[in-house]
Amino acid sequence: MDTSQTLLVFFGGLVPMAAIAFVLGRRKALLSDARGARMHSLPGQYGVYVATWMALPALAIGIVAACAVLVGVRVPAAPFVLSFALFAAAIGFAMALRRVEPSLRARNAIEKFVYWTLFAASLVSILTTFGIIISILFEALKFFNQVSVWDFVTGTNWSPVASFRPGQDVADSQFGSVPLFAGTFMITAIAMTVAIPVGLFAAIYMSEYASYRVRTLAKPMLEILAGIPTVVYGFFAAITVSPLVVDFANYFGLNASYTNALAPGLVMGIMIIPFISSLSDDVINAIPNSLREGAYALGATKSETIKQIVLPAAFPGIMAAALLGISRALGETMIVVMAAGLRPNLTWNPLEDMTTVTVRIVDALTGDQSFDSPETLAAFALGLVLFVVTLTLNLISIIVIRKFRQSYE
Amino acid sequence: MSQGISLTPSRQLKKRYRAERRFKAYCVGALLLAMAFLVLFFADMIRQGHSAFVQTQIRAEVTYNEDTVKFTSEAVDESIAPLVSRAFFRAIPRRVENNPDLMGTTQSVWLTANADVDQYRKGYTDRLEPEMLSALERLTSEGNVGYGFNKGLFFSGDSKIPSNAGLWSAFVGTFYVMLVVLAVSFPIGVATAIYLEEFAPDNRFTQAVEININNLAAVPSILFGLLGLAIFINFFGVPRSSALAGGLTLSLMTLPVIIISTRAALRAVPQNIRQGAQAVGASRWQAIRDHVLPLSLPGILTGTIIGVAQAMGETAPLLLIGMIAYIPDAPTSMTEAATVLPAQIFTWAGMPERAYVSLTAAGILVLLSLLITLNATAVILRNRFERRW
Amino acid sequence: MTGDTTQVVRVPTMERPRVNQSTKMSIGDLAVWYGEKQALHGVSMDVYENEVTALIGPSGCGKSTFLRCLNRMNDLVPGVRIEGEVVLDEQNIYAPEVDVVELRSHIGMVFQKPNPFPKSIYENIAYAPKILGQIRKRTDMDDLVERSLRRAGLWEEVKDRLSSPGLSLSGGQQQRLCIARAIAVSPSVLLMDEPCSALDPVATATVEQLIDELKENYTIVIVTHNLQQAARVAGYTAFFHLGNIIEFSDTDSLFTHPREKKTEDYITGRYG
Amino acid sequence: MTGDTTQVVRVPTMERPRVNQSTKMSIGDLAVWYGEKQALHGVSMDVYENEVTALIGPSGCGKSTFLRCLNRMNDLVPGVRIEGEVVLDEQNIYAPEVDVVELRSHIGMVFQKPNPFPKSIYENIAYAPKILGQIRKRTDMDDLVERSLRRAGLWEEVKDRLSSPGLSLSGGQQQRLCIARAIAVSPSVLLMDEPCSALDPVATATVEQLIDELKENYTIVIVTHNLQQAARVAGYTAFFHLGNIIEFSDTDSLFTHPREKKTEDYITGRYG
């Protein structure tokens, strides 16, 4: 029996059984009700109670067995597991049905079940974070077995040697990640130079000046910017903006590479505008109107009120929004994969090409090096650092925003 | 006693008003800049992509006989054959097989030209051999060359022959992937949101979960790709490149979006509705199920649509789980290899042939119209059902 | 008006029988904390059967908190801690074996802001009897809906549009709908937290009259910030201040001969 | 208490000179709409110089709306429409040539909830004189800050911590800070919208006393929901109801011999 058949039998058996359990549980409750007993819960609730107790043990066994198979532990054959599960279901059913009595608090039991189900769902997000960490950590550790963390973090030279043929000396490789992070930060800085002023001023306009109609028009427009997929931005950066930057640079007698850092930086900035503007918009709107009125009542003009009262009050929130924007820019992949260079380059000149952490990750994992070569493993090390950096930024800004919101609630 | 105070602007106030106007101009300017970019972007995409929606077609006499089934390029005139897309010739044997009546006939049909001819006519490249050029000129003067709607763009799968390449398999793949995303992230996301908003005690653990969710919403997408590769494919053995693998990976990315917007929707339902229900003897869950959820449904759906739209445009994680590959046939199940629209766009963007540039832009236009439709639906839903309490 | 004149505000009160009342609820040493903050400091009092008891006091003194302890609605507030006992018909409702959901179906509650469910008028009334399993047959339910609406004095106004949304009613009608909803499950006690403060004078009068009728069958506890309202509808009044009961007695004596200085200061408008 | 007894609530009032007052502001036929909804229906009244005028009336009757028309704060509400005239020192403040920003610097305002800026105490006071360009020198500013705080009776309490944030003060101190802030630019009229409703009794008493002192130099209009407060602080009182002025006269007569039935019903607590 293959997996899908097993699943079919499993659920094919479970669903009708649960239905029967429901009917029987409900019937028993109705009977005692008819006999005049004062039932604690509704008859249907007893039905659900019995069905749940029937299905739960079977599901538990199924899940345990499935996990065991996946992890590679030897388990009895599928038919055996199946019959075992059905047996457990039958026992659960019998016990639950026996307990259906007027004093049984079926509603409370269901309530509990719902609670734990919801709770279990909320664990998925935690598991996701663990999943990310696990999937990066082990490979990253393998890498750090070969390359010292210190060299990785402080080295300014990134030049892995191909490890295709036997005899190539991998020890000649250098994995100094500074140039990669420098490139990443350069592009991020360019992006934020675009995104923060434009996003913030646009947010101010929309929350303080714009009429209702302008706002209902402009907001969705900005949301479109947020909805454009990054692969599309990447194409635009590579095909349209990069050549434009080169032409511009040439016009001023400057030399620009086709994979300059400026083009992806600019486009990334545009991508981040809506993040900044909508977060700032939130934050500015959270400033109570009473502060504005206080300033107006003293004879302040609108811009004075905004600049001197609203913005300073909103500053922590805006700061946090900017941090979130930065974290997004650091981790952005498609734009730089398509439009930034591959050359680790430590420079201040944004017209030169430079590479970024995410570009390197993608390049190493989709490139030709073997899976256990240091360069491939380096991708995980880079991923780990990236995760830690963005995690830190996210945490700071999430906490700041929470605090900020609380202080104005 | 202040007598006769002046209520007209003083000189100093006039100066303040100038600063006022300047500041407002910055704000308007910022918004206009963002809008201008949007316009520029769309104009550019349309400029690059519009031509891919039509294709050069050439009318020619096609002869079907034993010979031409074998040596397919002889089915049309020798001078015309080099202008016609290879996709036509290679399909001749099967076409005859499926429709034996064709055998021995000669028909005048419109054939799709190959990419070189197409690109030449659209003014992108100029590299036709002299014989081809003269043949093309002759055909044009005879009225046997024209543009036709590029049906293949929508109804055929990927191809290495640009004139034959289309988005169909990516459409179907996207559909499957989104099914998975919905099936996984909607129930889990809504359940998580209900738990956090309605049930969770205010303790460290809950706070950790909340912060974790907000963090997940901002974790670089490429890291989700690493997760998909390590956990779903390598550990759980989900088939590589499959809609299931892609969908599960994207589900985890969509989850925070749905959770956050569902929580907002739940929070918008006034507390007194819950209290009213509980005060008449409804349990907590009954109050939520019967009153809160129905009221917050529009908000939940809006968030879900936006989350799905976001997932639909995601590419980076798919790079790592094998969905960026040559997959021309539409998948027929969750476990078959599938590709999605943004992945297809990425593939085309990297193709060396020039014809793929406009195909890429056309693909982008198609994807964007899908996404904008989805988002517009969400906005309309939100405006329609938004309730002020 | 020069010098220290005294200004007279008339408060009419109504006739009320002065029989010896039996105790419906008895609250003993009730203390409530919200997190670190203590909102009630060991409050004790009795609620008499088929009587209206008013709770008055300045804003934030704990009236609502006290009221919400009587049907354990306060359990829902995160971080709340409650000590002491509330005995309803000889049973402490804070005893571990008490099922709160069950309890609340015996003690109805009406809130400050009318909060009908965003459903039809009919469903507003029918919801609770349905989920409590009290009524199963459609015709029984129709009867119950009519009976409840009649009691709340709303039947004539809405009988032709039972399926229109509860929110389409005016504020006063909504509040009476909420009262109808509360009495549909036949509770024995009715708690009301400033039920008229969001209503206009006409609606207020209607609701006050309704309260007067309901006390035939229900024990009613009402929070109000309107002293005159307390004087008009309540047989007994408790004056709260900073989480303590300062004075509790029959309404007449409390208003005419307050025993405590604080009470007097409050009812003469020196603070609040 | 049986039968139709009358209950007495004492309202102490203070000595007040009965001189003929000159008019500071004169409101003529003021009507306000919020969108379709009319909130004021042609209200006319005078505000006398160096007097306290109280506005009373049930919730939603238009008191705040009226008050906010006096310094054109209502202009800021989206969708508002205002008709009629408000004359300040012989000039209609709704005339086209009037500059609102200039106007507001002449008419101070204090709000229901204390709203100090999230800045230091010093900066809270210095903010307006600075942007208005009234004071340039640092020492002048120091003087002004001290003077304003003294007037608001706050100087002694805060003189050692002028640089700590305004929000670190208690509610009553914050409200006095807001008053100090308002008088720092030497307005001629001071508007107050329920300035004590968020304060405790002690803070309320301090602010009331402050108002009493300020009326030496300022014309004050105050909205209050506390009838006793109106009686305590105001020389004149206007009773609003459903967007109309029902009655406007000196406070004593309004409370002791209301001319209108509605006024009487309101001050005796039949509604509101």
Next chain:
Amino acid sequence: AEQIRIVGSSTVYPFSSYVAEELGATTDIRTPVVESTGSGGGMKLFCGGVGDKTPDITNASRRMKPSEFKMCQDNGVTDITENVVGFDGIVVAQSKQDDAIDLSREQITLAVAAKVPKDGKLVDNPYNKWSDIDSSLPDREILVYGPPTSSGTRDAFEELVLEHGSENIDGYGEAYTKIRQDGKYVPSGENDNLIVKKLAQNKDAFGVFGFSYLEENRDTLQGAKVDGVEPERDLISSGEYPVSRSLFFYTKNAHVEKVEGMKDYVDMFLSEQMASDRGYLKNLGLIPLPEDRLKSERSEWESRAKLKASDLKG
């Protein structure tokens, strides 16, 4: 499985996917899925085991490494057939508007190696212009766009040009190790339209990439002669052009019977119509095998010749 899965080299990917498409279009077999994972990544997946979830064929732009072969064996992938399907020339291209140029491998080495001999010692590469290396070369800045370290093409370029070059340069005492990092050699994506623009715009620059890419952009690019030989198809095929490598694919024989169409796919790949000198893949830039070599590859395939560890040594 009902669908053939092919992974591996990005260099072979265009040819492989073209054949896949042809197979899908002309027969009832489902079009195989072709993923470009790089030679190394392909080997990893391919050698991961036998069965549904593993690929049937992997392409490679180099031979399987013994370590990879061992991994295959360990995972039960024991019956593998190896085929060469053609050659890939690695070209040094420049703008068509430049003067034609002839570079020796030694000159290229001196231009891009990290260390070069100077006065008997190995020093950091001092050359900025080609004319610094040899006065007969043009007065052009050295600027080479070439494959990144993650690419097999880079590896081949280093092996076939730089190692070879360094061995022939006097004074290059130790083995060549590295390409210079000072910006004269710019790693660039291989399948990147930008590289064409870069070369068209910057007349100084050279680009290093696969022959097929030059073929596709003949209208703007020209190839430099290497050691006096033009990068022409025939010259690469005959081995006269010095920088070329073989392209391989490996077939998992255990799957041939189970996966519908695998045989047809390989047959088609090796057919006249595709791989021969008159075949279609030529148009995509594949350098076909000489006729007899192609025949022998076909017979290897027919007999499902089993790859042995000893084949891979040397």
